[in-house]
Amino acid sequence: MIQSNIKNIIIMAVFVLLQVAIFNNINFWGYANPYIYILFILLLPVSMNRYLLLMYAFIAGISIDLFEATGGVNAFTTVLVAYLRNPLIYLLSSNNINEPDSIKLSDFSFLQWSIYLVILILIQHITIDVIESMQWSKILTVIERSLIGSAITIILAAMYISFFPPKRQNDI
Numbered sequence: 001m002i003q004s005n006i007k008n009i010i011i012m013a014v015f016v017l018l019q020v021a022i023f024n025n026i027n028f029w030g031y032a033n034p035y036i037y038i039l040f041i042l043l044l045p046v047s048m049n050r051y052l053l054l055m056y057a058f059i060a061g062i063s064i065d066l067f068e069a070t071g072g073v074n075a076f077t078t079v080l081v082a083y084l085r086n087p088l089i090y091l092l093s094s095n096n097i098n099e100p101d102s103i104k105l106s107d108f109s110f111l112q113w114s115i116y117l118v119i120l121i122l123i124q125h126i127t128i129d130v131i132e133s134m135q136w137s138k139i140l141t142v143i144e145r146s147l148i149g150s151a152i153t154i155i156l157a158a159m160y161i162s163f164f165p166p167k168r169q170n171d172i
Contacts, residue, residue: 012060015040020067032148038124041082046103057082077127081120106166117157125150
């Protein structure tokens, strides 16, 4: 347990540092950023204690907020995604709903992975962009920014998952 927590903390630190050092400096069309650090939360085991999952999400999000000086936007969004993650996983794997401990992300089909990533990454981007904007007059800009950022994040997430399949990450 302690060993897996130390491993998770190291992986979280790597994702946070990658986000802060590289991905925050990438702006597509001047305003759309990929938020790759969310993969840390999305790839944690389904069987992980829910409170531990939410704690990891908060720590990852608040770490990004401290580097970006965004006042808790990423912490809120990351915790929201972590909160919605398991119900979505259970919904996508409805054949195993009676045995939630037997559900593994490594058993997901391509379609299940696609739906899982698209929904949670869209939620993350839309939430961040809406909170940062807080102006209805800029709703089209927010939608455009969210869709572009989500598309880029989804592509990067798919590339990461293809290089590092969840079968190797079951014990994160």
